[in-house]
Amino acid sequence: MIEVVTNLVAWFADPINWQGPTGVPTRILEHIWYSVLAIVLAVAIAQPVGILIGHTGRGGALAINLSNAARAVPTFGVILLTFLVAGIGLVPVLVALVVLAVPSMITNTYAGFRAVDRDVRDSAEGMGMTGWQVVRRVEIPVAMPLIMAGVRISAVQIVATATFAAVVSLGGLGRYIIDGLAQQDLTQVLAGAILVAALSLLTELGLSRLQTAIVSDGLQEESQEASMEAKLEGTTG
């Protein structure tokens, strides 16, 4: 056990592991690059859908059921299958990560819109707001704790799951784990695991700061609750 720890310390202290295309900084940047692409794509797909069904209230049951079913689909398998279809490249990873993230974003945004008090909505309409104004100036701000909870949890899931990019020949921090396993180099495997865990914890912390900053002061408590709920419903890679 002590040997494992000293090997790890030596690995992290070795300048070789911090340089060039296989060094830690490059791997971290690759990992962040895949994750950010996937998060942006997932937000672009999920939020309009969530806002539409949340605002109109139509198609909600279908969306929730689909999202629940999607939780049962193993992301690991989706990456490998898309790889066989699409070949080496970003496509398999992005498809799998987006499929992973979209359901929890949609269900959370939808739930956020549904939770907006009827009276609040009615008075906004009574003040002469158009449908779009109600969405933008009333529903989105009030639903923000849940919308952000969905984005935050999905983003953390994406960062954790981007590890599998290495299985289909891409880079990222998963490289250390996959290569280490193949070379029976436990130190490298553990170094990779530590780096991935640290990056996802940092993402979680960073986004919870962002959530606090974006959500209106009056809704902070709801915001905490919503994150807990979203976390419990979500799956990681």
Add this chain to the structure above:
Amino acid sequence: MAQSVFEWSWVVENRGDIWAQLAEHIVLTAVPVGLGFLMAFPMALASIRWPRLYSPFLGVAGVLFSIPTLALFVVMIPFTGLSKATAIVPLTLYTLLILLRNTVEGLKGVPSHVREAAEAMGYTRTRQLFRIELPLAVPVIVAGLRIATVNTIAYVAITALIGQGGLGNLFMDGFLRQFPTPLIVGLVLSVMLAVAADLGLLGVQRVLTPWRRNPG
């Protein structure tokens, strides 16, 4: 090379292995969920009796849940090698957060007038817990078990990378041989298993809570 996407002949030839992997997948799901519940249940009871414990319990379970799956699996290797325990220990730890929280929330959700009525009828604290509070908390507890089970079924496949895997071995087989059939079989069976387990647990809940079956 006209290779079709899905070849039934492979499924027929390998049905023995497919069944074995499915059985393995079920074991690797049932054992962690069962162990997780055995751990979460006393933790939940302790959290009810000593509310100050709840927050630290939840915090630890929450941090464990935040660790990426593959990372936690490989961190086990120095302790347990590539044995079954390397898969089972992390899978068990992942269930704790959901099971602990739902058991506590379920027990807390029992209306206070029900509790007071039981007390007035002379129920001791233990009898009250097992005869009144637990049965009423069953729907929330089972809801937690359903989420934990569906999540675990998806995670088990990943353990193929550390020499376990159940249906995940079919994923790896298809991937390594560039042959989609096993991968598709594994994915379909994995989703079917999740749906079956979810419905099965819902059935258990209905059996345990007969009073909820015919509302109105």
